[in-house]
Amino acid sequence: MAWESGRIHFGGDYNPDQWPCAVWDEDRRLMGDAGVSLASVGIFSWAHLEPAAGRYEFGWLDEVLDGLASSGIGVDLATATASPPPWLTTAHPEALPTDREGRRRWPGARQAYCPSSTAWRESGLALVEQLATRYAGHSSLRMWHVGNEYGCHTSRCYCDVCAARFRVWLADRYTDIGGLNHAWGTAFWSQRYSAWDEVLPPRITPDGAWANPTQQLDYRRFASDLLLEEFVAERDVLRRLSPGVPITTNFMVMTRFNQLDYWAWAAEMDVVSTDYYPDFADPHTHIEAALCADMTRGLADGGPWLLMETSPSAVNWQPRNPARRPGALRRDALQQIAHGADGFNVFQIRASVAGAEKFHSGLIPHAGTDTRLWREVVELGAILGRLEEVAGSRVEASVAMVFDWQAWWGCELDSHPSVDVTYPDRARALHRALWESGIAVDIVAPGASLEGYSLVLVPTLYLVDDDVAPVLDSFVRGGGHLVVTYFSGIVDRNDHVRPGGYPGAFRDLLGVLVEEFTPLLEHESVHLDDGGSADVWTEDLRLAGAEAVSTYRDGPVAGKPAVTRHHVEDGVAWYIATRTDVDTTARVIARVVADAGVSPVAAAPPGVEVQRRRSGDTTWLFVLNHTDAEATIDATGTDIVTGSAVSASITVAPGGVAVVREGGDG
Ligand code: GAL
Numbered sequence: 001m002a003w004e005s006g007r008i009h010f011g012g013d014y015n016p017d018q019w020p021c022a023v024w025d026e027d028r029r030l031m032g033d034a035g036v037s038l039a040s041v042g043i044f045s046w047a048h049l050e051p052a053a054g055r056y057e058f059g060w061l062d063e064v065l066d067g068l069a070s071s072g073i074g075v076d077l078a079t080a081t082a083s084p085p086p087w088l089t090t091a092h093p094e095a096l097p098t099d100r101e102g103r104r105r106w107p108g109a110r111q112a113y114c115p116s117s118t119a120w121r122e123s124g125l126a127l128v129e130q131l132a133t134r135y136a137g138h139s140s141l142r143m144w145h146v147g148n149e150y151g152c153h154t155s156r157c158y159c160d161v162c163a164a165r166f167r168v169w170l171a172d173r174y175t176d177i178g179g180l181n182h183a184w185g186t187a188f189w190s191q192r193y194s195a196w197d198e199v200l201p202p203r204i205t206p207d208g209a210w211a212n213p214t215q216q217l218d219y220r221r222f223a224s225d226l227l228l229e230e231f232v233a234e235r236d237v238l239r240r241l242s243p244g245v246p247i248t249t250n251f252m253v254m255t256r257f258n259q260l261d262y263w264a265w266a267a268e269m270d271v272v273s274t275d276y277y278p279d280f281a282d283p284h285t286h287i288e289a290a291l292c293a294d295m296t297r298g299l300a301d302g303g304p305w306l307l308m309e310t311s312p313s314a315v316n317w318q319p320r321n322p323a324r325r326p327g328a329l330r331r332d333a334l335q336q337i338a339h340g341a342d343g344f345n346v347f348q349i350r351a352s353v354a355g356a357e358k359f360h361s362g363l364i365p366h367a368g369t370d371t372r373l374w375r376e377v378v379e380l381g382a383i384l385g386r387l388e389e390v391a392g393s394r395v396e397a398s399v400a401m402v403f404d405w406q407a408w409w410g411c412e413l414d415s416h417p418s419v420d421v422t423y424p425d426r427a428r429a430l431h432r433a434l435w436e437s438g439i440a441v442d443i444v445a446p447g448a449s450l451e452g453y454s455l456v457l458v459p460t461l462y463l464v465d466d467d468v469a470p471v472l473d474s475f476v477r478g479g480g481h482l483v484v485t486y487f488s489g490i491v492d493r494n495d496h497v498r499p500g501g502y503p504g505a506f507r508d509l510l511g512v513l514v515e516e517f518t519p520l521l522e523h524e525s526v527h528l529d530d531g532g533s534a535d536v537w538t539e540d541l542r543l544a545g546a547e548a549v550s551t552y553r554d555g556p557v558a559g560k561p562a563v564t565r566h567h568v569e570d571g572v573a574w575y576i577a578t579r580t581d582v583d584t585t586a587r588v589i590a591r592v593v594a595d596a597g598v599s600p601v602a603a604a605p606p607g608v609e610v611q612r613r614r615s616g617d618t619t620w621l622f623v624l625n626h627t628d629a630e631a632t633i634d635a636t637g638t639d640i641v642t643g644s645a646v647s648a649s650i651t652v653a654p655g656g657v658a659v660v661r662e663g664g665d666g
Contacts, residue, residue, distance in 0.1 A: 003246045003271045005304045005391050009343030010384045011038035011073070012363060013309065016064050017048045018352055024064065027350060028071040030364055034374075035381025038345060039068055040308070042078040043148045044110065046127065047085035053123070056130055065140045074142035076248075077135055079234050081124040082148035083110040092119035098159035100204045109356070111153040115226045116161040121233070128237045136242035143271060144242065145308075146234045146249040151259035156223040158201045167196045169222045183494040184214040213413045214495045217463075220409045224261045232268055246270035250308040253277055254295050255288055255424050261405045263445045266299035274299075275309035275347075278332070280322045284432065286626050289332065290609065291431045293339030295403060298443030302394055304342035307333075312346045313361035313373055321359070327655040329376050330383065331624050334641075334657045337387060338611035338622035340395045344384060386640055387659060393615035397440035398598050401457040403427055404446050410463030410495055411487065418519035420536040425579070426459035426485040432582070433589035438600030438610050450475045455596040458506075461488040463495060469505040476509060476571035481596035483574040483589070484510060486537050502539065503575075510575040511545030511566030518556040526555030528562050532584030538562070539577045546575065549588075563588055572596075605631050608652070623650065623658040630654060637662040 011031070016024050031039070041064060042049065050056050068075055089095050089107045095117035097105045105112055113120045135141055156162075174180040177193055186192045191212055193199055202211040202219050235247050248271040251262055256279075266272055274296045278285040296305050312329060314321040324332070333344040351362030363377045408423035434441050442453075446468045450456055456475060461468075461484070469489065476482050489505030491497055498504025502514035518538045520526065525535040528550040540557050546566035552558050563580075566573045574592055576585075602610040607627035613620045620640070625631045632651045637660045639646050652658050 005342035007391050008384045008387045009038040010381050011036040012346035013348040014039035014041050017045050034377050035385050038074050040076040042080045044083050046080045069140035075140040076143040076145045078145040079128045084113050095120040097154045097157040100158050114157040116165050128234045132238050132241035144238045144247045149252050150227045155259035158203050163201050166222050210414045248273045250275050258408045272300035273306035273308035287432050287435050293336050295443045297340035306343040307336040307341045308345050309347040311361050312363050316360040330380050331657050335624050342391050393613040397442045399441045399455045400444045400453045402446050403443050407461050407463045417517045421487050429585050430457045430459050433586045438604050455481045458484045462490050464505050465493050473509050476573050477569040479570035481572050485576045510573050512541050513544045514539045514541045516540040527553040529553050534578035534580045536579040541577050619662045621660045623652050625652045625656050628654045635660045
């Protein structure tokens with residue numbers, strides 16, 4: 001279903017069941033003052049909606065939804081299955097999850113369930129059936145919200161029921177036990193299986209003995225598929241009983257959370273939505289926010305998506321929880337819109353006074369409305385209202401970066417050449433180099449069409465299917481520019497090394513042959529002959545058609561190439577064989593970008609982010625000033641944040657924002 005947002009939504013999780021109903025009137029009044037258009041209701045309300053098996057109590061929800069409807073506030077209605085109620089796990093203890101050590105995980109927090117449990121599944125689907133029947137026609141209903149952050153807390157259960165389902169999943173993938181033995185490489189360490197019932201999840205093994213890597217990988221694939229099956233089961237009930245109402249579930253911060261294969265998940269969504277929580281301890285969290293937003297837009301196939309949750313100010317779950325700086329909420333919200341979101345929502349609308357999240361900020365803070373935060377919330381709501389014309393427009397980019405959750409899982413398996421090689425590290429590094437140059441980037445799946453892109457980046461694609469290299473090959477031959485970083489193309493989908501020299505799948509295209517990995521020790525670094533430096537990783541690489549762009553001055557492979565470039569027909573394939581530092585990465589990427597003829601969205605001072613959205617001939621230039629100094633950007637049109645005309649240039653205050661509808665004389 002193509003989703004049309006129709007506006008820039010603003011709102012968040014709304015948990016009225018935590019409050020006496022006397023508060024609900026005030027909630028609605030304040031939501032009106034803040035311009036809230038979307039409330040996500042009932043996400044953790046199962047125990048409230050069904051206090052005993054089969055005894056449903058919808059009266060309070062009727063009242064909440066009727067109230068929201070009469071206030072003109074739309075509802076993203078949860079299926080409420082994210083956390084089973086205590087009566088369910090008391091009656092069915094087998095519905096609780098089991099960890100790798102065979103220990104049961106107990107209720108008392110949230111999301112304690114085994115995804116294979118029949119009791120959990122049947123009760124959950126019965127609740128969804130009730131909700132869909134009752135509220136399908138409710139005038140407040142804008143969207144259905146299935147579960148919550150699937151994979152959070154319990155991403156994998158290792159119980160016997162899951163083991164049996166794993167075997168079914170494996171039999172489907174490999175047909176016979178011989179296929180499994182081959183894929184898992186069980187000739188190693190006497191692991192050969194004679195029958196399916198010998199096969200188990202990768203439970204805890206004797207100390208220091210690694211579980212079979214392909215078994216681990218397949219268990220992650222299976223676990224992602226299993227949860228997706230549960231999502232689809234609920235979604236299909238909703239589609240049957242509430243046709244035409246779009247359905248979503250919120251993904252998690254995708255540069256940090258890697259429990260699900262989001263490419264597979266995105267294909268099943270009507271609306272792609274995600275949560276993004278800044279890591280205030282990371283000085284570059286605003287660049288990570290841009291990356292996550294770009295990833296989410298990629299999952300939405302370039303179409304509109306929703307930021308479903310972030311914190312209005314502080315969170316409660318970091319060791320130290322700073323508040324957002326004055327003005328930052330507005331800038332951070334507009335950053336998400338700049339990257340293609342058609343909505344900005346938070347957890348949660350009113351801050352809780354009890355429970356584990358009582359020190360998590362809310363739109364309505366504990367201190368009430370005579371507060372800076374509330375004034376900023378009201379201001380933001382008004383701005384998002386003025387941005388309505390941007391809804392449905394798209395971000396354009398001529399650069400793509402390949403990202404893959406299965407490659408991430410493979411890359412970070414145990415017993416690898418270096419624990420310092422982590423999957424998102426190079427994706428962040430390459431993305432940062434582009435971000436700092438003001439260059440827009442799309443995130444694509446391995447093997448996706450690369451039509452229309454001038455430059456494609458492939459960071460650390462350790463695990464890669466056979467059909468991916470040919471796509472990159474024809475992209476380069478057709479005149480494309482490609483950058484691949486180390487530890488890419490190493491194994492096939494079964495985690496078997498591609499022999500004949502690294503980087504296996506991409507060796508010929510890159511025109512290099514790596515004889516041996518020569519990772520560095522902790523705190524070791526190396527220098528390059530062009531003044532660059534690097535750490536973590538080097539390789540004993542020889543040229544096989546490519547030219548050396550830079551070589552190592554020191555370290556285990558002194559004199560050998562570190563960065564190479566290979567002309568292939570009309571295009572160029574670059575290889576970065578080491579973990580270049582920030583400046584060196586920036587220099588390499590600047591050269592690649594210049595060669596590829598890629599231009600920035602607009603010229604902007606360092607730390608000032610620019611993005612453009614387009615709909616037909618209309619374009620909007622977003623300017624987000626992440627610095628402490630005023631910034632002036634060339635632009636002509638109207639700043640729709642303030643309504644002021646912009647002729648030739650606009651000056652944006654420190655921490656400020658502008659959204660210029662471009663064109664005209666200003
Ligand atoms: C999210 C979750 C919300 C809330 C929030 C707090 O991960 O979906 O329910 O717990 O974190 O930051």
